[in-house]
Amino acid sequence: GENVEQHPSTLSVQEGDSAVIKCTYSDSASNYFPWYKQELGKRPQLIIDIRSNVGEKKDQRIAVTLNKTAKHFSLHITETQPEDSAVYFCAARPGANNLFFGTGTRLTVIP
Amino acid sequence: GAGVSQSPSNKVTEKGKDVELRCDPISGHTALYWYRQSLGQGLEFLIYFQGNSAPDKSGLPSDRFSAERTGGSVSTLTIQRTQQEDSAVYLCASSQGGGETQYFGPGTRLLVL
Numbered sequence: 001g002e003n004v005e006q007h008p009s010t011l012s013v014q015e016g017d018s019a020v021i022k023c024t025y026s027d028s029a030s031n032y033f034p035w036y037k038q039e040l041g042k043r044p045q046l047i048i049d050i051r052s053n054v055g056e057k058k059d060q061r062i063a064v065t066l067n068k069t070a071k072h073f074s075l076h077i078t079e080t081q082p083e084d085s086a087v088y089f090c091a092a093r094p095g096a097n098n099l100f101f102g103t104g105t106r107l108t109v110i111p
Numbered sequence: 112g113a114g115v116s117q118s119p120s121n122k123v124t125e126k127g128k129d130v131e132l133r134c135d136p137i138s139g140h141t142a143l144y145w146y147r148q149s150l151g152q153g154l155e156f157l158i159y160f161q162g163n164s165a166p167d168k169s170g171l172p173s174d175r176f177s178a179e180r181t182g183g184s185v186s187t188l189t190i191q192r193t194q195q196e197d198s199a200v201y202l203c204a205s206s207q208g209g210g211e212t213q214y215f216g217p218g219t220r221l222l223v224l
Contacts, residue, residue, distance in 0.1 A: 001169075006153075009198075014146075027161045032210070034212070034213075036215075042217070043115075043202070043215040043216060043217045044154070044202070045215075045217060046212055046213075046214070049212065060116040088155065089153060091154075093210075096168070096216070097159055097161075097167060097209060098144055098156040098159045098167065099154075099156065099213060101146075101154040101156075101157065102153055103152060103153040104151075104153050
C-alpha cells in the first residue's frame with residue numbers, strides 16, 4: 001500500500017517568515033495530494049490540494065508543489081501569521097478511495 | 112449546509128466493553144470513511160464505504176472492529192471487547208464521490224480504562 005512520510009515533525013518560525021513542509025510518497029499510482037490543517041481539538045480542514053497533472057498550485061499565502069518523478073510534494077506558507085499555528089497533514093490517494101496520511105507537522109508561528 | 116457530525120463527542124469505557132460510534136455524513140455524499148488518530152499521530156485509515164458497493168475493510172486493525180452503513184447514509188463503527196490501545200480519536204469523513212474532497216467530522220474521543 002501507499003506510504004507517506006512527512007518532515008519535519010515540528011517547525012517553529014518567526015511571524016512573517018516562510019514555512020515549508022515536505023512529504024514523500026511511495027505509490028506511483030497516487031494522483032491526488034491534499035493538505036489538511038488541524039487546530040488543537042478541532043477537525044482536520046482541507047486548505048489546499050493538487051492533482052497529479054499539475055506541478056504547482058497557489059492560493060494566497062499557501063502554495064503546493066508536486067514532483068511526480070521524485071514522488072514528493074511540499075506545502076509552502078509565506079508571510080506566516082500566529083493563526084497559522086496548527087498541525088498540518090499531507091496525504092496521498094492512489095485511485096479514488098481512501099487517503100494515506102503523513103504523521104503531521106506541528107507548526108508554531110512566534111509573534 | 113450541515114457538515115459531518117459524529118456522536119458521542121467523548122466516550123469513556125472499561126476494558127472489555129463494546130462501544131458504538133456514529134457518523135452522519137453530509138447529505139448527498141455517497142462516500143464515507145473512518146479514520147483513527149492516536150495521540151500525536153497521523154490519521155490511520157480504517158474502512159471506506161462507496162454507494163452500494165462492498166466496503167473496503169482493509170484498514171481495520173482486528174476482527175474486533177466492524178462498521179455498517181445503513182441506507183447509504185449514517186454509519187456506525189463498532190469496537191467489541193475494547194482494549195486500552197483502542198483509545199484514540201475516531202474521525203469520520205464523507206465526500207460527494209469516491210474521488211472527491213473529503214470533509215471531516217469533529218471526531219469521537221474514545222478512552223478505554
